[in-house]
Amino acid sequence: MTIITHDNVENNIVTPVVGLTFFAVASGFLMSLIPLSVTHFDIDLSLIPWLASVFYFGLLVGATCIQRVIKRLGHRRSFISFLTLVALTVVVMILVPHQVTWLVARFVAGMAVAGVFVVVESWLLMANCSKQRAKRLGLYMAALYGGSAVGQLAISVFGTDGIQPYLCVLLLLFMATLAPILIRSGQPHSHDQQSISRKEIRHINRPAIIGCMVSGLLLGPIYGLMPSYLTHISVFAEHTGLLMASIIMGGMLVQPIASAMSTRMSKSLLMAIFCMLGCLAVMGVLESSTLVMMGFSLLLLGASSFALYPIAITLACDHLPTEKMVSATEMMLLCYSVGSVLGPLLATTFTEVGNGLIMYLGVCLITTCIYMLMKSAETISSGQKPIAG
Template sequence: MENSAYKPYKNSTFVPVAGLSFFAIASGFLMSLIPLSLASFGMDSSLVAWLASIFYLGILVGTTCIQNIVAKVGHRFSLILFLAMLTLTIVAMLVIPTATVWLIARFIAGFAVAGVFVVVESWLLMADSAKQRAKRLGLYMTSLYGGSALGQLAIGPLGVNGNTPFYWVIGLLMLAILPPLLVKKGQPESMEHQKISLREVKKISLPAVIGCLVSGMLLGPIYGLMPSYINGQFASNERTAFLMAIIILGGMLVQPLVSYLSTRISKSLLMALFCLLGTIGIVGIADGTSVSFVTTCYFLLGASCFALYPIAITLACETMALEKIVAATELMLLSYSVGSVFGPVIAEHSSTSAHSLITYLAVVLTTTSIYMLIKSLQNTRSGHTPAIG
């Protein structure tokens, strides 16, 4: 082990996973609530793409300084701080419901969410073996996507009009604060979190960086624009909530398979196969007429898009020392957030067609699948072992 002071048995998964679960339910509900509630607050629907992009811009900015905050106050207090910051942004949106305030609030919310992701991911990834990291990341992704799927289903019973749905989001975030607030043991041992040098950045697998970038390019539009696209298809808030939940459920249920396969076959090949699966799902969404068939295709789309990030981040962290895990997760989140910032705007303005979103998703998935397949073949020919592809 690189750090003899590090004691993995003290690094509990309960606090980050419990807090993350409530956060994910709130976040999943909020992601669909914001674009669907604009009309009730007298704001134009054209604001949707900008709200999505500025949120991910906040994540991008957050990735540049989260490490310093974690180093100063520790994982537990950092998690409390970022969850409280996110809660206050929602309060501000309700107190002053104008486009300018919402854009500023969503930027700050992105910063806070970046903090939550870096804290929880690094908390769980500070383990003493690649196998344990894969299992913990699978638990993280399952909690995140399971909670997000459950949050989507709240659209039906709670609605999208007025302040009441936002009060529920605030309540869920306050519940998310309780585990790190009340449980004072279990956070990673204090250590000096080191930055990654330029030489080490160059050694990080390029498919890992591209995988995180593409994950953002896919999930940014899915979270920010897909609710409006589905609502345009079916003109039903309940159907929109159901299909968004199906997308995220696909992402949740695929995580055990991702954990199993990521230590057995080339990660580049694995990302190529999931991107191909997503392309198949997109074709079915565009051409399908049966409701059950289209639902299955949305499930496949979610499984493919949500699989990329955990594969990419485990690939990036495989050779990292424990004291550099926070910096590595920051770098990967930075790649993800760059894709998330530009993804919604590109998807929204790439075409005047009503199907511009799924056309964009199909192009990104297909080109990424081809790239990852080429990298996998190159690694095989150069003699790299499949597990680190």
């Protein structure tokens, strides 16, 4: 049972959601801009995969040390600090366009982005009840994915040549920082935040940990490898942008559905259902002969893949007091980051198989579905409340 404190009453979500929305647009724009603009800065194309890898490694490292920053500075000032740090890495990349500089900048950016995620997620999860948490996290994921989708479209508007697109990214990051600067009230109190002990880690819901890790195992390859996969399908190559947008749109549309259902049924069973839908989507992708069928299959694949993380993180926090929320979200982000780093590497082992990436996603989804069904059955047989996962 969640402890209701004065912090919960004061806590509102305007600042993190507004700031996150602008940040998501900037981040989505920047993630696509970097690989497309390296030649303009006379940087070798072979550096592109390393820039992506070092960013996710920074995300992984950052997920281990965010709690101490939040405890010292509070959520609002930490939010400002991490957003400012991301902006500074962009400035350094513009001023010093060198391979080593860019690698270091992307690593630091990964750590800062981890801070943004932990700040926003823990801020929203410090609510009075699990139902309110689910609604807030659904709004968080919708803002994140919606902003990322808009950021992808910015490429066609602002282009990739010169420093002008990077200045647009800096402007968006500045707009994101304005939210916590101007809205000074409503942040949760962070001075009493506590770490989760090793003993408590053993008692955190295992399906929650697995759900976060599998989310990374799925989304890492979807973000990093799916565009290349779609480009090499001759029938749909010219529609790669549209099909990638379908995946992200599926992730947006599923958030209110996932948040509503997570308060009415076992969360492990709900994750099993979404994994089952993902398996159907994989079959649809493999059998698609028309653009409409491919688009719908990828929409369903995006919905099933993007639904896992918010369900898993609310499951992890269901029975934790508010002073443990930052530590819990930090640990869940660490699990997601591990999956994001390993996912593309594991997916490449399927390259010798036809439609290797899709087969990899199918294996992840079906094994996770079986695991979640087994854990849900254990919960029911043990007589626990289904909503506990």
